[in-house]
Structures are given as structure tokens and as C-alpha cells.
Amino acid sequence: MPILIRQVLPLTLLYLLMIFSVIVIDYLLHHFKIVWVGRHLGLVGTILVVFSFVYSLRKRRLIKNGSPKQLLLLHEYLAWIGAVLLLVHAGIHFNAILPWLAVYMLLINVASGFVGKYLLRNANQSLAESRRVLLESGSDQEEVEKKLFFDAVTVGAMQHWRVIHLPIAFLFGLLSLLHIITVLMFNR
Amino acid sequence: MKWITGIAVTCILLLLLLLYPDIMISPGELMEGHQDLRHKCLSCHQPFGGVDNVRCISCHTLAEIGKDSTGMTDKVLFHEALAQQSCSACHTDHAGTNPESSLSGFDHLLLDEVIINDCVRCHSLPTDTLHQQVSPTCQNCHDFKAWKPIASFDHAYLLPDRQDKCASCHAAPDDEYHQQIQDNCDKCHNTTQWVPSTFAHNDFFILDSDHNAKCNVCHNSNNYSEYTCYGCHEHTASSMIAEHSEEGITNITDCVSCHKSADEDGAERNMENRNGGNQNDGNSSEQEDD
Numbered sequence: 182m183p184i185l186i187r188q189v190l191p192l193t194l195l196y197l198l199m200i201f202s203v204i205v206i207d208y209l210l211h212h213f214k215i216v217w218v219g220r221h222l223g224l225v226g227t228i229l230v231v232f233s234f235v236y237s238l239r240k241r242r243l244i245k246n247g248s249p250k251q252l253l254l255l256h257e258y259l260a261w262i263g264a265v266l267l268l269v270h271a272g273i274h275f276n277a278i279l280p281w282l283a284v285y286m287l288l289i290n291v292a293s294g295f296v297g298k299y300l301l302r303n304a305n306q307s308l309a310e311s312r313r314v315l316l317e318s319g320s321d322q323e324e325v326e327k328k329l330f331f332d333a334v335t336v337g338a339m340q341h342w343r344v345i346h347l348p349i350a351f352l353f354g355l356l357s358l359l360h361i362i363t364v365l366m367f368n369r
Numbered sequence: 370m371k372w373i374t375g376i377a378v379t380c381i382l383l384l385l386l387l388l389y390p391d392i393m394i395s396p397g398e399l400m401e402g403h404q405d406l407r408h409k410c411l412s413c414h415q416p417f418g419g420v421d422n423v424r425c426i427s428c429h430t431l432a433e434i435g436k437d438s439t440g441m442t443d444k445v446l447f448h449e450a451l452a453q454q455s456c457s458a459c460h461t462d463h464a465g466t467n468p469e470s471s472l473s474g475f476d477h478l479l480l481d482e483v484i485i486n487d488c489v490r491c492h493s494l495p496t497d498t499l500h501q502q503v504s505p506t507c508q509n510c511h512d513f514k515a516w517k518p519i520a521s522f523d524h525a526y527l528l529p530d531r532q533d534k535c536a537s538c539h540a541a542p543d544d545e546y547h548q549q550i551q552d553n554c555d556k557c558h559n560t561t562q563w564v565p566s567t568f569a570h571n572d573f574f575i576l577d578s579d580h581n582a583k584c585n586v587c588h589n590s591n592n593y594s595e596y597t598c599y600g601c602h603e604h605t606a607s608s609m610i611a612e613h614s615e616e617g618i619t620n621i622t623d624c625v626s627c628h629k630s631a632d633e634d635g636a637e638r639n640m641e642n643r644n645g646g647n648q649n650d651g652n653s654s655e656q657e658d659d
Contacts, residue, residue, distance in 0.1 A: 276396045279386070348374075355379055359386065363394045367414045 187307070189335065192295040199261060199291065203268040210269070219270050226266030227357065233259035257294070264291045279363065283356035290353045293346040304336045397463035400471050413462070425456045450481050477513035485513070499538060502531040524560035546593030575630035598624045616640070 210216050236256035238244045264287055271284045308329065315325040326333070386393050391407040399407055406412045415421050434448040461473035477485055484490060488507045494500070503510070504526045512520040524532070531537065535554040541547065550556075557568040570576055587596040599605065609621045618627075618640075628636045 277392065277394045279393045351375060352378065355375075355382065359382060360394075363386070366416045367394070367410060368419070 189296075195261075196292060196295060199265055199268075202265050206265070206269045207272060216272075219272055222266040223270035226263045226270060227361070229259045229263030229266065233257075233263060260291065260294060264288075279356065280360045283353065283360050286349060286353035286356055290346075290349045293349050297346055304332075308332050308336050395463060398465050399462055400464070400468050401466045402468065403462060404466070420457050422452075422456050447480055447484050450484075451479055454479055502534075502537060503527055544593065545590075546588075549594070573629070574625045577631055579631045596625070598628075 207219075210218055233256045235244070235247070236249070236252040239247050239249055239252050267287055268284065271280065311329055311332065312325055315328060316322070320328070389408075390410050391399075395407070395410075403413075413420050413424050415424070431449045431452060432446065435446050457473075458479070459473065459475045460471055462471055464470040464473070486508075492507075494505065506526075509526045510519045510522050533553050533555065539554075557566040559567060574580070576582075582601075584593070586600055587598070589597060589600065606621070610619075613619070613621050627639045629639060
């Protein structure tokens with residue numbers, strides 16, 4: 182089964198589940214006439230996303246404690262839930278550009294995260310395993326590369342994603358920070 | 370290099386915020402009169418301090434507020450009495466260019482007692498037929514939150530000469546029974562509710578446990594002065610004639626003239642009373658023979 186279907190499709194569905202969850206929560210808030218909750222979900226979502234960066238600090242050895250594997254899982258879960266809450270907070274209200282840029286970067290950031298280290302490692306391992314099996318079965322190098330061409334292209338594309346994950350995260354953080362500061366500055 | 374790129378991006382964003390605050394951070398279009406402030410956020414906003422009244426009053430003189438925008442007379446200018454209130458308690462902005470959309474949550478209770486009890490200072494008195502018939506005290510029916518729906522209504526608020534003019538507000542029932550009644554509605558109905566009426570059905574027939582039926586069981590036409598007893602009872606007109614002829618009763622079209630309840634003895638007593646009071650009653654030829 183191609184890596185595209187085996188690895189990418191489930192994460193795509195997880196991404197779509199995030200969007201679907203946002204729509205459901207937003208609908209419920211409107212249905213029960215408690216849309217004011219959305220404003221506070223922005224704070225909760227931000228706290229969750231910020232807390233998820235403990236993994237990034239651990240990865241760069243800025244903190245010494247904690248299992249990197251566990252912190253990576255925590256990073257994924259907290260970022261996913263935080264993203265849902267932030268998207269509900271944003272709602273479908275087309276006002277200023279700054280918060281919308283922050284929302285777009287959030288969406289791109291989550292997508293980038295999905296093809297980050299976890300998926301990349303699995304895809305790389307899967308590609309290497311397929312290559313080893315084909316070579317052991319007697320296929321020559323050229324034939325193996327031909328058969329795995331599509332998988333290799335997929336993994337290559339994901340590697341490009343990983344390269345831009347950090348700048349995306351930075352830009353998302355910067356836009357969010359500016360949004361928070363301007364709201365605190367000009368809120369009546 | 371990464372740091373330099375990050376700082377450069379940050380600077381660009383800050384520059385955009387400073388140059389184009391109206392599209393970068395403004396939550397909505399300013400009202401028409403404030404359009405020249407689109408790029409001057411600090412004209413109204415005090416950083417981290419909200420919108421101070423001082424900034425509003427620097428342009429809008431309290432005693433003058435309302436003169437130009439409402440075109441009303443001096444009598445309704447009430448903002449001077451609200452100096453201690455926050456302007457943003459009632460007014461907002463960034464809600465579109467239409468000035469009317471800037472009134473976010475006006476609360477009548479902010480007004481002083483003299484103004485709040487004199488609604489017509491700001492509101493024009495309704496001229497429809499209904500309001501011409503009621504007391505001019507708006508608070509009797511309306512509250513300060515909204516004109517509609519009304520908070521309460523009591524017919525006692527009607528002007529005295531309108532108390533018995535039901536049809537001036539209510540449509541008269543179109544069934545034949547009601548159309549032939551000349552009396553006023555209050556003979557059978559009260560002002561609390563139309564149904565049930567206070568009409569004394571027991572004066573004609575007692576609706577006891579055996580006859581606790583819906584109106585149209587007996588009154589099967591639109592004329593409530595007509596009725597039939599044959600809808601439920603097994604008896605037929607011919608069997609009733611046969612039975613009643615033994616008593617000398619030939620007219621059986623008006624059952625309740627004798628049967629005023631399910632009590633058979635009562636019917637006999639009624640018949641005897643009637644015959645006793647009028648020996649020449651044409652319904653009982655047998656009594657005449659006696």
C-alpha cells in the first residue's frame with residue numbers, strides 16, 4: 182500500500198476532524214446562545230498551545246527533564262486541542278487582517294506538524310523497509326527505485342514541509358502575540 | 370541568519386500595523402462621522418486603558434449631544450446628566466458607517482427620574498386606534514427593555530368611555546349564535562379570558578357528568594340556539610313521540626323545556642309545574658282532559 186494512503190490519509194482525516202470539531206462546537210455555542218464562551222476559548226487555546234512547546238524546549242535541551250517521546254505526544258495532543266479552541270475563538274468573522282493571518286498560520290502550522298517528525302520518521306522507516314525487502318527479493322537497484330518512485334516523492338515532499346515547520350510556528354506565534362497585544366491595547 | 374530573518378519579519382509586521390491599523394487590527398468600519406479617525410486609533414483609545422470619556426467629550430460637548438444627530442428640541446438633551454456614566458456603556462463603534470448601529474446597549478435606567486417617566490420627550494406617541502383608547506402612561510403595558518412584546522396589558526388601562534367597546538379592538542365572533550346577541554360581551558365573558566365564558570348554561574340544561582360533552586355534540590350547527598339530543602341517545606324522534614304521547618305531550622322538538630338535566634324525575638316535576646302554572650299548555654292534551 183502506498184505511503185500516501187497508509188500514512189498521509191489518516192493524518193488528513195485527523196486534520197479534517199479538527200475542522201469538523203470546530204464547526205460542531207461553533208454550532209453548539211450558537212445553538213445554546215453562549216457565543217461569549219468563544220472569546221475565552223482563545224485564552225484557553227493559547228495556554229494549551231504554549232504549554233505544548235515544552236517538547237520544543239526539551240528537544241533543544243533548554244530543559245533537562247521529561248521523556249522526549251511523552252512530551253512529543255503531549256505536544257501533538259495539546260496543539261491539536263489548542264488549535265480547535267483557537268479556531269472556535271476565531272469563528273467565521275471577517276474583520277481585521279492580523280487575526281486572520283494568525284488563523285491561517287495556525288492552520289498551516291497544524292498541517293505542518295502532521296508531516297513533522299512523527300510522520301516523517303514512520304515514512305522514512307517504511308520506505309527503507311520496502312527498499313530492503315525488494316533488494317532481498319532479487320530486484321536490482323534501478324528496479325527498486327522505479328517501484329518506490331512514488332513513495333520516495335512523497336517522503337521528499339514531506340521533508341520539505343519539515344524544513345519550514347519552525348518558521349511557520351514562529352510566524353504563527355508572532356502574529357498571535359501581536360493580536361493579543363493589540364486586543365489588550367485597544368479593548369474597551 | 371535565522372534571527373535576522375525573524376527580526377525583519379517582525380519589523381515588517383509592526384510597520385504594517387502602524388501604517389494600516391484600519392485594515393490590520395480594526396474590528397470593523399468606523400461610523401461615518403468618525404471616518405477621519407480611521408488611522409488614529411489613539412484619538413479614542415487609551416493604550417491598555419479602554420475608551421476614556423475625556424476623549425469623547427473633547428469633541429462632543431455633553432450639553433450639545435443629540436442636537437444635530439436627532440434634530441430634537443432641547444427638552445430631550447439628557448447627556449449632561451450622564452457625565453458620570455461611561456460613553457461606551459451605550460455607544461460603540463467599529464460597527465459600520467451607519468450612525469444608528471453605534472448604539473450598543475442604551476439603558477433607560479441611566480436616565481434621571483423626570484426624563485424616564487416622560488416617554489414622549491424622546492418617543493412620539495403612537496397614533497393608532499388601539500393607543501388612542503388607552504391611558505397615556507406607557508409603563509402600564511411597556512417596559513424599558515423593548516417596546517414589543519408588551520410587558521403586560523390590563524383592560525382597566527382603557528379609557529372609561531372605551532371599557533365597554535370590545536369590538537373596537539376585538540373582531541366580533543362570526544357564528545350565528547353570537548351574531549344574534551345584542552348584549553355586550555361582558556354579559557358572558559370577562560376581560561381576563563374569552564374562554565370559558567361566564568354564560569350560565571345551567572339555566573337551560575345542566576351539564577352534569579353524563580352530559581359533560583363538547584359544544585358541537587349537541588349544537589351541531591353554527592347556531593348555538595339550536596341543539597339536538599338524538600346525537601347520543603338511542604331514542605329516535607318516532608319512539609319519543611310514542612313514549613311522550615302517553616303523557617299527552619305532542620311537541621317533542623324542545624327537550625330542555627322539560628328535561629333540564631339527566632334527572633328523569635326532574636323532567637316530570639318541571640312538566641307538572643308548567644301544567645300547574647298553565648292548565649292550557651298545548652303540549653299536554655292529557656292534562657287538559659284531567
